[in-house]
Amino acid sequence: MNKDIIQGNWNEIKGKVRQQWGNLTDDQLAKAKGTREELCGMIQKTYGYDKDRVEKEVDTFIKNQHLQDKSFRP
Numbered sequence: 001m002n003k004d005i006i007q008g009n010w011n012e013i014k015g016k017v018r019q020q021w022g023n024l025t026d027d028q029l030a031k032a033k034g035t036r037e038e039l040c041g042m043i044q045k046t047y048g049y050d051k052d053r054v055e056k057e058v059d060t061f062i063k064n065q066h067l068q069d070k071s072f073r074p
Contacts, residue, residue, distance in 0.1 A: 006062060010034030013065055020061055023047065 006013070014029055017039070023046050032038040036058065044054045 006036045006039065006058075007034035009065070016065065017061070021047070 010033065014034075018024060018026075018029065021043055024042060028042045028046070032042055040051070040054045040058055043049065043058070044051060047054075049057075
């Protein structure tokens with residue numbers, strides 16, 4: 001899973017992230033800035049999930065959003 005996909009689509013999906021993981025605060029989402037690692041860490045800390053579970057959930061979320069990698073600039 002391309003790590004830049006979240007960052008490139010962050011403005012589009014920030015609200016959907018909040019719907020999926022409703023206990024995340026606006027401040028946490030602002031600090032994540034679309035970085036997959038930061039998002040995973042915040043979910044892990046907030047929900048107490050283990051790292052593997054968080055990564056699977058985030059990967060599934062990304063896949064279900066049908067996001068495209070906008071980080072590539074020719």
